[in-house]
Amino acid sequence: MKNEMVAEEIIKNLIRSAFEVRENAYAFYSHFAVGAAVLSDDGGVYTGCNIENASYPAGSCAETVAINKAVSEGARGIRAIAIVGGPEGKEDDEQASHVNDYIYPCGICRQVLSEFRGKDGTVVILAKSADDYKLYDFSELMVGAFTSEALSGPADDADDSAEQGIDPDDSAE
Numbered sequence: 780m781k782n783e784m785v786a787e788e789i790i791k792n793l794i795r796s797a798f799e800v801r802e803n804a805y806a807f808y809s810h811f812a813v814g815a816a817v818l819s820d821d822g823g824v825y826t827g828c829n830i831e832n833a834s835y836p837a838g839s840c841a842e843t844v845a846i847n848k849a850v851s852e853g854a855r856g857i858r859a860i861a862i863v864g865g866p867e868g869k870e871d872d873e874q875a876s877h878v879n880d881y882i883y884p885c886g887i888c889r890q891v892l893s894e895f896r897g898k899d900g901t902v903v904i905l906a907k908s909a910d911d912y913k914l915y916d917f918s919e920l921m922v923g924a925f926t927s928e929a930l931s932g933p934a935d936d937a938d939d940s941a942e943q944g945i946d947p948d949d950s951a952e
């Protein structure tokens with residue numbers, strides 16, 4: 780399914796876009812530069828790089844930046860996301876189009892992506908170059924995401940409560 784959802788040439792273009800935006804990474808502390816490019820269900824392409832901060836937790840991952848850019852421009856479903864990352868190096872041609880390892884999205888980025896899955900799913904593209912990549916369906920990378928369904932109100936019968944691990948006899952007065 781994941782191979783049919785996005786044409787090979789589109790995958791390669793997303794990888795190239797991820798490499799291009801990776802050059803803007805602000806990885807002052809980790810010196811690990813990441814680029815991401817997302818394709819929305821309506822055909823838009825949005826890119827992001829990691830942006831670090833002296834207060835470390837205030838930094839942002841490349842994937843989250845790209846997804847937030849897409850959503851803030853009105854996109855909702857993400858059909859595909861390409862991710863490239865590795866240690867910062869000299870700005871030579873090799874660096875601009877090739878990294879040594881596949882970079883998996885961190886847990887927070889998986890949660891962010893989970894909110895905006897594409898209408899037919901989301902293909903996650905992990906790339907070393909435009910010719911060396913592997914594909915996952917997002918559902919393979921995230922089991923049991925926390926979703927809006929969990930926020931849809933208290934369970935209205937005891938069986939549901941039990942399934943969610945809530946003791947119905949233990950409700951606050």
Ligand code: THU
Nearest residue numbers: 809811813829840841883884885
């Ligand atoms: N990083 C990303 O941008 N995406 C990931 O999925 C993993 C990690 C960034 C965060 C930080 O700026 C640097 O890589 C090292 O963790």
